[in-house]
Amino acid sequence: MAEKWVRCPRDHEVFDAEEGPCPNCGVPWKLPLQPKPIEGLYTERYSEPVETPLPEFRAVPKPPRQFKREYMIGIGGALIVAALVVGLLTGFGGSSAPAPTKAPGYVEPATTVAPAERTQAPIVGLAYGFVDDRGINAHITVDTTVALNASVQGKPLAITTHFDGHLSMGNESGTVKTNGVSQEIRLVDGNFFSRPPAGKWAMVAAPPLYLEVSPIFSLAGSGDLTSLGATMREGKTSNHIQSTALWIPDLSRVAMTDLSVLPIQPNQLLLDLWVTDLGIPISATISATNTDASGTKLLDVEIEYTFSDVGTPTTISAPISPLPSPSATPGS
Numbered sequence: 641m642a643e644k645w646v647r648c649p650r651d652h653e654v655f656d657a658e659e660g661p662c663p664n665c666g667v668p669w670k671l672p673l674q675p676k677p678i679e680g681l682y683t684e685r686y687s688e689p690v691e692t693p694l695p696e697f698r699a700v701p702k703p704p705r706q707f708k709r710e711y712m713i714g715i716g717g718a719l720i721v722a723a724l725v726v727g728l729l730t731g732f733g734g735s736s737a738p739a740p741t742k743a744p745g746y747v748e749p750a751t752t753v754a755p756a757e758r759t760q761a762p763i764v765g766l767a768y769g770f771v772d773d774r775g776i777n778a779h780i781t782v783d784t785t786v787a788l789n790a791s792v793q794g795k796p797l798a799i800t801t802h803f804d805g806h807l808s809m810g811n812e813s814g815t816v817k818t819n820g821v822s823q824e825i826r827l828v829d830g831n832f833f834s835r836p837p838a839g840k841w842a843m844v845a846a847p848p849l850y851l852e853v854s855p856i857f858s859l860a861g862s863g864d865l866t867s868l869g870a871t872m873r874e875g876k877t878s879n880h881i882q883s884t885a886l887w888i889p890d891l892s893r894v895a896m897t898d899l900s901v902l903p904i905q906p907n908q909l910l911l912d913l914w915v916t917d918l919g920i921p922i923s924a925t926i927s928a929t930n931t932d933a934s935g936t937k938l939l940d941v942e943i944e945y946t947f948s949d950v951g952t953p954t955t956i957s958a959p960i961s962p963l964p965s966p967s968a969t970p971g972s
Contacts, residue, residue, distance in 0.1 A: 761866075763919060771857055771913070786902075789937065803816045805825075826956065828957060831958065833959050849890075850890075850892040860886070894943060921950065922947055926941075926942070928942075
C-alpha cells in the first residue's frame with residue numbers, strides 16, 4: 641500500500657489521505673482542481689478575434705392579393721341592393737329628402753395691396769409754375785362780390801371790387817375800385833405808390849397787402865391743385881384744374897378786398913382754374929361761402945380772374961422821381 645501524504649486544509653496536520661480523513665479534525669482530503677492545460681499556439685491564443693459576418697436576410701415580396709370570384713359577386717350584389725334602397729327612399733320622400741352635404745371649401749385670405757400713391761398730372765406743375773411766379777408778365781382783371789346775410793349782424797352787407805392792371809417782372813400797375821371808390825396803384829421795386837382820382841401820386845410806407853396780386857391765388861405748393869382733365873369753356877378746349885383740401889389761401893389777398901373785418905369767415909373754399917396745354921392761365925373762379933345747417937348762405941364770396949398777354953412784359957416805372965419820404969397812408 642502506497643502512502644499519500646497530504647496536509648489538512650483546516651489544521652494543516654499531515655496525514656495519509658489513503659487512510660481516511662484528518663485524524664485530528666476529521667476533514668476529508670480532496671484533490672485540488674488542476675488548471676486547464678493551454679491548447680494551441682501562443683500566437684493563436686492571444687491574437688485579435690476575427691468577427692464572423694452575420695448572415696443577411698432579405699424580405700421576400702408578398703405575392704399579389706387575389707380576390708376570389710365569389711367575393712366579387714357578393715360585393716356587386718350588395719352595391720346593387722344599396723342603390724335600389726336609396727332610389728326608393730328618394731322617390732317616397734320627394735323634395736323633403738335632405739340634400740347631400742357639400743364638402744366645405746377652403747377660402748384663402750385675399751392679399752391686401754396698398755394703394756399706389758396718386759401721380760400728379762404734368763399740367764398741374766406747368767400751371768403752378770405760371771401762377772406762383774412772382775415775376776409773371778400778364779394783363780389781369782379781378783372781380784369780387786361779397787354778400788353777408790342780414791341774420792349775421794342785423795343788416796346785410798355787400799362789397800364789390802374790380803381790378804384791372806398789369807404784372808411784369810415783380811412789379812404791378814393798375815386801378816382798383818371798391819364800392820365805387822377807385823384809386824390807381826403801382827408797385828415798383830418794392831415801393832408802393834397810390835393816387836386817388838384827379839389827385840397826386842404818393843408813396844405809401846405801409847400799403848395794404850391785399851392789393852398785391854402776386855403770387856396769384858396764394859398757393860402753398862402744387863399739392864394745392866389737381867387736374868380734372870380737358871374741358872370745353874367759352875367754345876375753347878382747355879385744361880380744368882381745381883383746388884384740393886390742402887389749399888388754405890389768404891382770402892383777402894385773393895379777393896383784393898379786406899375781408900378780415902367780416903364777423904364770420906368762409907368754411908368752404910373752391911378754386912377752379914382753366915389753362916392751356918402749356919399751363920398758361922386763361923381764367924379762374926373762386927367760391928368762398930359760409931353755410932348754416934339749414935343750407936342758408938350766411939356769407940357768399942365770389943371771385944373771377946381773367947388772364948391775357950401772358951408772357952408779354954410791360955414797362956412799369958416809379959411815378960415819382962426822385963423818391964420822396966413815404967407817407968403812412970395813401971395821400972393826394
